[in-house]
Amino acid sequence: MLKRLLVLFGLVLLPLTVRAQTAEIRVDVSDATGSLIVGAKVTVTNTDTGLTQVLTTDQAGISRAAALPPGPYQVVSSMSGFSNDRSTINLTVGQVGELHVRLATGSDTQTVSVEAAPAGLAVETSTTTVSGVITRQQLFDLPVINRSFIALAQLLPGGAPSLSGDARFGTQTTVGGSNVRSGYSTLVDGASLDHPIYGFSIVDVNQDSVREFRVLRNQFDAEYGRAGTAVVDVVTRSGTNKYDALFNYFGRRDPLNARNYFNNGNQPPFSLNRYSTALGGPVVHDRTHFFVADEYIKQTSAYYQSLAASNPFASQVNGTYPNNTTEKTLQAKLDHQINSKNSGYLRYLWEQQNINETYAYNDNYSITFHDVLGQWSHIFTPSMLNSFQLEFLDQNTYRFILAQGAQQVRPSFTLGAQPNKPQGYPRKRVGLNDTFYLTKGRNTIKFGTRLTYEVLHFDSNYYGQGVWNFNTDAAFDINNSATWPTRLTIGSGFSSKVYKNSEQSYFVQDDVKLSPRLTLNAGLRYDIETDLRSQRYVDHLLTNPAYTGLSNYVSANRGNDWNNIQPRVGLAYDLMGKGTTVLRAAYGAYSVRNRPFFNMQGQTVTDNFTVQISDPNLLKYYPDTTAVLGGLTLQQYVAQQGGRLIYLPGDHLNIPYVHELTAGVQQGFGRNSVLVVDFVRQIQTGLQTGHDANLPTVGPLNSTHPRPLKQFSTVTLFDSTTTSWNTALQVQFRTRYRRASVQTSYALDKVVSDGLNDNTSAPSDPFHIMGNTDRGLDELDRRQVLTVAPMIYFPWGIQISGVAAVLTTTPFNITYGRDLDGDGNTSDRPAGLTKFAGGHANQHNLDLINAARTLKTATSFNGVTLPALNLAAVTMKQLAQGSGGSRVDVRGGKEFSFHEAFKVNLFAEAYNIFNTPVFNAPTATISSSAFLTRSSAGDPRQLQFGVRVTWNNR
Numbered sequence: 028m029l030k031r032l033l034v035l036f037g038l039v040l041l042p043l044t045v046r047a048q049t050a051e052i053r054v055d056v057s058d059a060t061g062s063l064i065v066g067a068k069v070t071v072t073n074t075d076t077g078l079t080q081v082l083t084t085d086q087a088g089i090s091r092a093a094a095l096p097p098g099p100y101q102v103v104s105s106m107s108g109f110s111n112d113r114s115t116i117n118l119t120v121g122q123v124g125e126l127h128v129r130l131a132t133g134s135d136t137q138t139v140s141v142e143a144a145p146a147g148l149a150v151e152t153s154t155t156t157v158s159g160v161i162t163r164q165q166l167f168d169l170p171v172i173n174r175s176f177i178a179l180a181q182l183l184p185g186g187a188p189s190l191s192g193d194a195r196f197g198t199q200t201t202v203g204g205s206n207v208r209s210g211y212s213t214l215v216d217g218a219s220l221d222h223p224i225y226g227f228s229i230v231d232v233n234q235d236s237v238r239e240f241r242v243l244r245n246q247f248d249a250e251y252g253r254a255g256t257a258v259v260d261v262v263t264r265s266g267t268n269k270y271d272a273l274f275n276y277f278g279r280r281d282p283l284n285a286r287n288y289f290n291n292g293n294q295p296p297f298s299l300n301r302y303s304t305a306l307g308g309p310v311v312h313d314r315t316h317f318f319v320a321d322e323y324i325k326q327t328s329a330y331y332q333s334l335a336a337s338n339p340f341a342s343q344v345n346g347t348y349p350n351n352t353t354e355k356t357l358q359a360k361l362d363h364q365i366n367s368k369n370s371g372y373l374r375y376l377w378e379q380q381n382i383n384e385t386y387a388y389n390d391n392y393s394i395t396f397h398d399v400l401g402q403w404s405h406i407f408t409p410s411m412l413n414s415f416q417l418e419f420l421d422q423n424t425y426r427f428i429l430a431q432g433a434q435q436v437r438p439s440f441t442l443g444a445q446p447n448k449p450q451g452y453p454r455k456r457v458g459l460n461d462t463f464y465l466t467k468g469r470n471t472i473k474f475g476t477r478l479t480y481e482v483l484h485f486d487s488n489y490y491g492q493g494v495w496n497f498n499t500d501a502a503f504d505i506n507n508s509a510t511w512p513t514r515l516t517i518g519s520g521f522s523s524k525v526y527k528n529s530e531q532s533y534f535v536q537d538d539v540k541l542s543p544r545l546t547l548n549a550g551l552r553y554d555i556e557t558d559l560r561s562q563r564y565v566d567h568l569l570t571n572p573a574y575t576g577l578s579n580y581v582s583a584n585r586g587n588d589w590n591n592i593q594p595r596v597g598l599a600y601d602l603m604g605k606g607t608t609v610l611r612a613a614y615g616a617y618s619v620r621n622r623p624f625f626n627m628q629g630q631t632v633t634d635n636f637t638v639q640i641s642d643p644n645l646l647k648y649y650p651d652t653t654a655v656l657g658g659l660t661l662q663q664y665v666a667q668q669g670g671r672l673i674y675l676p677g678d679h680l681n682i683p684y685v686h687e688l689t690a691g692v693q694q695g696f697g698r699n700s701v702l703v704v705d706f707v708r709q710i711q712t713g714l715q716t717g718h719d720a721n722l723p724t725v726g727p728l729n730s731t732h733p734r735p736l737k738q739f740s741t742v743t744l745f746d747s748t749t750t751s752w753n754t755a756l757q758v759q760f761r762t763r764y765r766r767a768s769v770q771t772s773y774a775l776d777k778v779v780s781d782g783l784n785d786n787t788s789a790p791s792d793p794f795h796i797m798g799n800t801d802r803g804l805d806e807l808d809r810r811q812v813l814t815v816a817p818m819i820y821f822p823w824g825i826q827i828s829g830v831a832a833v834l835t836t837t838p839f840n841i842t843y844g845r846d847l848d849g850d851g852n853t854s855d856r857p858a859g860l861t862k863f864a865g866g867h868a869n870q871h872n873l874d875l876i877n878a879a880r881t882l883k884t885a886t887s888f889n890g891v892t893l894p895a896l897n898l899a900a901v902t903m904k905q906l907a908q909g910s911g912g913s914r915v916d917v918r919g920g921k922e923f924s925f926h927e928a929f930k931v932n933l934f935a936e937a938y939n940i941f942n943t944p945v946f947n948a949p950t951a952t953i954s955s956s957a958f959l960t961r962s963s964a965g966d967p968r969q970l971q972f973g974v975r976v977t978w979n980n981r
Contacts, residue, residue: 049217049414050118051093051464053153053471054126056084056104063088064130067106074099074115075267077313078364082409089540091471093464094404094414096362097122097239097262104128117149119160120262121241123538125152125606148761150695152606153538153546155597155613157689157705158243159183159759165770166237168818168828170918170936172969174234174277174301174322177213180242180259182816184705184757184772187809187834201807202244202257211257212620216374217460218400218418219253221620222452229422230378230396233322235273235305236358238264244757245707246613246689249534249550249595250462250473253620255685255711263374265362266316270308270980273320277301277973285967287331288944295329295347299971315363324354330386335950335960339500340440348386355379371403387430388441390448397421410467416460425451433493433517433650436853438844439500439955446494446516447628450487456480469540477532484525485627490518490637490672493652496853498845498894500955503649512646513846516672518637519661524630526623529557536595544601552593554618559588560676561626568633574673576736580720580744581678588681591618597689612690619683625676625715625745632674636661639672639740639851641728669738673721677744686710691757700762707755713747714780717788719850720744726794727891728849741851743789749782751805766820774812778805783840783862789852796848796889797858804863809911810835824922826934829915836909837948838863841876844952847891857953858888865951865959866909873906879953896954905949905959912945912965914938932975942968 056067069082071092082090097120104112109130116124161179171178180186185202202211212221215232222229240261243251251258281297307318330348334341355378362372375398382392397420404414427449434443462475496514504510536550562585568574569583597613640646640655648654656664665671691705721742723732734740755776762769781802783791792799812835818828841864842854856862857879864872877900885895920934939945945965950957 049094050097050120050122050124051091051095052100052102052116052118052124052126053089053091054082054084054102054104054128055087055089056106056128056130057088058109059129059131061129064106064109067104067130070103070105071095072101072103074101076265076316076362076364077268078370079367080406081367085410085466085468087468087540089466089469090409091464091466093412093466093473094462096265102126102128104130106130109133119162119241120239121156121158121243121260122149122160123151123154124149127606148695148699148701148763150606150609150693150701151599152601152609153540153548153599154248155246155548155599155611155689156243156248157246157691157707157757158241159703159772160239160241163237163239164768164818165816166234166239168826168918169816169830170828170916170938170971171234172916172936172938172966172971174303175231176234176237176240176261177259180240181832182770182772182814182830183242183244184759184774185244185257185707185755185776185812186242186772186814187812202242210255210619211259212254213259213261215261215376215398216263216400217402217416218398218420218458220398220420222424229394229424230376230398231354231356231380232261232263232376233303233305233320233356233358235275235303235322236263236318236320236356238262245687245705245709245755246595246597246615248548249536249552249593250475252477252532252534252552252554252593252618253530255617255619255683256709263358263360264305264307264318264320265360265372266307266309266318268309268312268316270978271306272978273303273305274976275301275303275973276975277971279969279971283970283972285942285969287333287967288946288964289333289962290331290347292347295331296349297326297328299324299326299328310361313364315361317359317361319359320357322354322356324352326352328352330384330389332386333962334440335957335962337960338439338950338955338957338962340437340442343442344388344440348384348389350382350384350386350389352382353380368406369403371401374400374402384429388428390426390428393423393425395423410465412464414462414464416458418456418458418460420454420456420458423451423453425449431492433495433652436494436496437500438498438853438952439950439957443494444492446490446492446518447487450485453484453486455482471538472536474535475533477530479530480527481529482525482527483623483627484523485631486521486523487631488521489628489631489635490516491520493517495649496846496851498954505647508643508647511643512649513641514851515640515646515649515652515655516637517640517652517661518632518672519635522631522635524627524634526561526627526630527558528621528623528626531555531557544604546599548595548597548599548613550595552595552618554591554593554682555587555589556621556682557587558626559621559682560585560678560680561629562587564626564630565675576738577673577742579736580673580742581675585678591682591684592616593618607695609693610691611693613688615687617685617687619685621682622715625674625680629675632672636665637672638664638668638670640670641849641851669736670740671738672740673742675742675744677720677746679746679748680715681713681747683711683713683715683747685712696762699764700760703757703759705757707753707757709751709753709755711751711753714749714751714782715745715747716749716782716790717743717745718748719789719793722793722850726796726848726850745788749780751778751780751782753778767817769815769817771816772812772814776808776810776812778808779803780805783854789850791842791852791854791856791862792848793850793852794848796891797856799856799858799860799862801862803861804838804867806840806863807837808863809837824924824932826920826922826932827918829917831913831915833913834911836866836911838867839865839909839948839951841865841872841951841953843879843894844954845894847893857893865906865948868903868907870903873901873903876906876953877901880958894954898954898956898958901959908946908949908959908961910946910948913943914945915940928978928980930977932977934973934975936971936973938969938971939966940968
């Protein structure tokens with residue numbers, strides 16, 4: 028019944044049916060005594076494009092201009108018998124601007140002018156949303172090494188660089204204790220451009236194409252969804268009534284760069300050339316405008332591998348490996364105002380990127396992306412407006428590495444081809460978004476829907492070359508069983524799978540003026556995915572005789588996750604009634620998006636003949652896979668010996684659900700400074716984590732304690748079992764004084780979770796042999812982050828800007844690097860050692876680590892054998908080292924003006940100007956001779972030079 032109601036509701040809203048890449052202005056008009064004026068005319072005009080909305084104040088003296096593109100606006104309020112009021116306001120994306128207009132008695136030919144605060148410095152008095160904006164000026168003038176606009180989100184409280192595993196396709200950002208896989212979403216012009224698997228933004232929008240973006244974090248209204256921690260809301264540029272043209276060149280060369288901390292040889296070759304152009308202007312003045320921008324990048328570089336000398340694989344892989352990257356992007360936009368009631372635009376994004384590596388273990392990428400979006404807004408009455416959006420996305424990501432041969436997983440290094448590559452993700456999506464705005468008295472209401480249908484392909488060679496797991500770095504010796512592999516996983520090779528899914532989202536939001544100072548924000552949202560648990564596929568397996576017994580682990584008719592109702596409520600109080608001090612507090616519930624990787628990989632692994640073999644009597648025939656299989660084919664082996672690998676969404680896989688509680692204050696200081704302080708308490712529940720359902724109740728896994736169902740080996744089921752807790756204090760101060768501005772952000776944060784991460788396929792101690800739990804510091808526990816970003820404009824066209832950042836370390840997980848309990852997982856830890864113990868000084872953890880490393884005789888412990896490593900002890904200083912650090916980036920330029928309309932800016936940028944080493948986490952495998960040895964660091968100092976040419980006819 029509920030499913031039918033949802034479908035019906037979607038059909039009802041379909042004719043209506045944008046995501047909030049817009050802003051709005053709320054105006055209340057009163058006379059000199061404070062009495063509200065009904066029927067006052069309010070004309071809102073974008074001074075760049077001429078876009079106009081004509082409104083009338085209602086019975087509460089209020090009018091609302093909704094779905095406005097960000098930009099500068101003039102608001103003229105008038106009423107017969109009163110002098111006119113002309114106010115200006117600079118709207119940023121997602122902003123709710125409030126104007127309190129008092130009309131003086133007099134002639135309507137008289138006008139009183141009021142100027143608003145600069146963009147990004149307004150105190151927002153009627154919203155409990157916790158957010159910050161990156162303005163066009165910051166995008167234009169701050170140093171960003173790869174011109175990846177999303178990197179500037181790190182200037183806001185809670186923002187920090189992503190973990191290396193999440194930072195694909197350029198600089199990525201983590202926000203507030205959640206990784207990019209499920210923690211936040213990126214909207215470009217209201218359309219979600221998240222990668223379906225990895226979560227990050229899948230298109231590198233040319234920075235010249237971005238007008239501005241806002242990061243909503245930890246608390247946002249019901250219009251935003253499918254994100255648990257943050258939404259990055261990006262608006263691309265549009266043309267205006269004046270013609271503008273732009274040309275940029277950025278260049279870098281290896282003689283200008285410092286040498287990497289671990290590079291004792293020659294400077295690796297490096298060359299970067301980046302060209303970008305942009306052009307915009309009117310087609311028809313005040314009605315039709317165009318904007319187009321493109322960018323071309325060619326980079327030649329090198330990857331430097333520097334394993335510690337004590338690592339036995341250093342001589343095999345250390346060296347300098349050339350690579351190159353080419354990238355092309357295009358953005359085009361056409362805006363048109365049909366009449367005073369109808370307006371819209373068409374926008375097109377395109378990207379093609381190729382990354383070619385010669386280091387055998389680095390990913391090569393080929394990315395192609397198209398996104399077409401159309402939007403139409405219609406004003407029914409001065410208090411009713413609808414905004415409709417239609418989008419089509421076509422994207423493909425292809426990944427591969429050059430390494431060949433079966434993979435060898437060793438304690439100190441992993442050699443050979445990765446088991447899931449090459450892989451490709453061709454993807455097509457159609458999306459409908461709609462938001463309807465209604466103003467009625469003191470209620471400002473919006474409601475709407477998002478409907479999408481997606482077809483996602485997964486092409487991969489899963490375990491086609493096999494994976495051998497070892498508990499030692501020593502070379503294989505058939506006469507020494509200690510050097511034999513502990514497991515072989517091998518599959519039948521390449522396959523192509525298709526996953527189809529539709530998403531439905533519905534929301535309603537009401538902002539109620541309970542009094543002139545007090546605003547209630549109340550919203551409700553509901554999200555549903557139609558094939559979250561791959562029900563049709565699982566039903567098919569359960570009727571297939573080849574999978575007899577699978578019903579012990581997954582169920583037919585197991586339904587869907589229908590419980591994603593998300594209430595949000597908050598209060599904002601203008602303490603003095605002057606719009607300078609606002610207290611706010613709110614609670615919100617948020618459903619995160621699904622990652623269909625589990626669904627697609629489930630089909631790939633389960634359909635293929637993928638087996639795991641752990642019998643030493645067979646594994647001694649390494650590396651001859653035919654011999655290990657007893658001369659059988661994979662299909663024959665599965666039929667006779669069992670051991671088939673299963674990988675599926677579990678019966679209890681749900682969409683992660685997040686609870687957010689925030690309380691804070693905004694304090695304005697005049698028109699040019701604002702301080703924002705927020706306390707955040709976040710609980711993420713139902714994070715998706717795997718476990719092996721085919722383990723015995725008592726371990727270790729061996730001939731005494733075999734798997735319950737012999738026909739299967741590992742049965743990995745992904746369910747919603749992990750919870751994380753995040754507590755944070757976030758502070759931001761922005762100020763502007765004459766020719767200078769500065770933004771300062773600070774976050775004090777602690778993240779704890781009870782799982783290794785939200786993508787792990789198994790707990791570390793499933794039999795509780797070691798007595799370890801996976802509760803402890805999360806991998807994203809970055810305790811403190813401080814950033815300062817000044818921009819100074821001197822006379823004579825001289826400009827200086829920069830970004831300074833200080834970050835404490837993130838922890839890293841210390842393990843034996845061996846499978847001690849037979850579950851196939853090499854993340855076993857000594858008994859009592861907390862997860863992610865690396866990066867923090869702790870005497871208890873240090874004692875446990877050294878006891879394991881210095882053990883001279885193999886010892887039995889609860890049925891498992893603790894290895895005699897007989898290695899040297901490590902120090903507290905080594906244990907506490909991590910991946911934190913500081914860096915300062917600086918940009919300096921000189922602008923030359925010619926006839927005012929034509930300007931040339933010559934500039935130079937220095938990244939990590941003091942060449943401070945920013946180390947990556949050291950080797951974390953206790954059994955490795957290179958344990959806690961650092962072997963890699965972030966980029967050293969790099970210098971970039973360039974020229975920017977601009978022309979406008981203003």
